[in-house]
Amino acid sequence: MRTLPQLPNTQVTSLAHWSNFHHTVFQRPVPIYLTPGAFGVPAGSTRGAAFIPDLNAILDYCMADPPERLCTIGSRWSLSNILDPGSVLLDPGVWNEIAAVAPGWLTNEYKQASAARHGVPVVVQGGTTIRALNQALGAAQLALQVSGASDGHRIAGCIATGTHGSHLRVGAVHDSVLGVYLVTGPNQAVLLQPSRRRFSPQLAQWFQDATTLATRDIADDELFAAAQVALGGLGFVHSVIVEAVPLYEWYGQTLARPLFDPAIWHAMETLDTAGLGSMTSPEYFSLVFSPFAGAGENGAFASWLCKQPASRPYAAPGPVRPRIASDLTQLLSQLIPLVDHGLGAAVIGQVIAAQTAAQYRGGAVAPTFPDSTFGPTSLPEGNGRSVELVVDHADTRRAVQTTIATLQREGRAGRHLLGGVGVRFAPRTNALLGMNIHAMNTYIEFPSLGSADTSTIHRAVWQALRAAGIAFTCHWGQEYGMDASSVRAYFGDRVERWRTARAALLPSTAARAVFTNPLLEALGLS
């Protein structure tokens, strides 16, 4: 390994054991763990520019011959191998500044297009957590339009893997992104936005002044659409510009019904919740199914939410504690398959169904701010497993039926998924590798505790869907049953368009070798 250059404002550590949040990447050695800003901001410097010399030096080091892959982490939530580190890992947490874009730098076209929703473009550096962003926006009487299910992830990682929520009109988080500021090499950066500009060139100049990086201002639909879901493969995501809206509250209802309740399945197919008793057309709709619920028990849980203007001063969410201890999840995961294969198999199914029902009781959802609705996770680190399938909404019934039937069949064979099935929705995206490529899209997620049987169960579902002829892809940030050909089959020419954009943004072989990862390589995207 080459000698690192001097990095005066970066902590350099060697780790013997690095693990991701869910331990799907476990105890990897990381010889070079880099944390710019760990010693604070050097006196006399502005934070925006203070760490750029170190970043340039890191990129110089990685791009030297032979190139060294640079793994830039978010909050380590991805379960796929996208963050399986190589020798060099960069923690970009110091890049967490937030600033609204000066109104004078917005184009008239954008102002008109966003007037109805009162959109406010906000520059958010890539290391900013959704929680910190929510706090800053809330204090300014603003909010994100959509986020994932929790708030601990960093914005760059959040959009890089297609985090989506279940907003029926806005789409995924990457669909609320207006621009992306990428560092593509030492002292090389680019501000990407669509050809119908949102920002005047003053914004790119501002980035250049703030960072000291030579910055190109590019308004190009293909490059922007590639960068919306970048998969860590287009450069260092320094900042994104997201569109915030005036602060609002969610209110709505959760309804608990038996597993195959016709009204719930009808709502899932039509996204019309009137049959469930909803008085208005919701903006958010999601479902949870408990595949092992017995006859007469509640096993389908529908939640729909509507927005209302904030009715009270903003208040941040309170602390939450882990729902279950991390070491206990590991113990249970070791014990349950042993019981599962014996006389207690039926009992395990009942326990899982009862736990799911206890979490999703029916009733009204009182108005809450979005960062309380989708707030701090109570999931303990370690031992989580999850797959998420994405299908054309037209295939929803067949895909959900196939998934549930497979999980039930696996359970009867003594292999229980230690979790439930979540179903969420989002409309079409322009992002080339956004998973929501259809007019309306259905996400079918089955998160669980890990056990010796989990991988077998995942494979059984993928196999059953293929046998049923249902086209699907998998969430980039979760465990996936895809290969290069199945990714191309789902995304069509979007794959080659994304690769073409990548070659344009990273023209050198060395740059592409630095900004790659095992997921890109396994799926033919590198």
Next chain:
Amino acid sequence: MRYPKCRVGHAAACVRSLACVTTLCMLVACSSNVVLRRRPDIDTGPLGPFARCAAGERACQDDPTYDGARFSASNTVYFSLPSCAYGIQAILIQDAGSADAVAIVRCAAPPATPLMTTDGVLPTTELGGGTSDARLPPR
């Protein structure tokens, strides 16, 4: 706390062990781990690797293991830290390990005005209550 590793055929023994451990903990209300953390409303997320600080006020070292699962182990009691404007000066965990554990937190004072600058200039008092960098007259 570490539980015994289970092998096929030993499930029942493991369940019994778990029951014993759980019962024991309930009896003594043990909380062998303490997590002090920022409240969500001021949390900006983590930065960098973990530090490992041994007793005896030895200098903290980089922890060679990066695994946040240690923060959600069994028998953990959680405290939210106050938002001290200038960081924390000291933390006392009273009765750690009992059900009555309590955290006493002392905030730090703001950084002192430099008493001596690098070129040896001592700030001097001036009218209005402020200070200036004027040199003291030689004695």
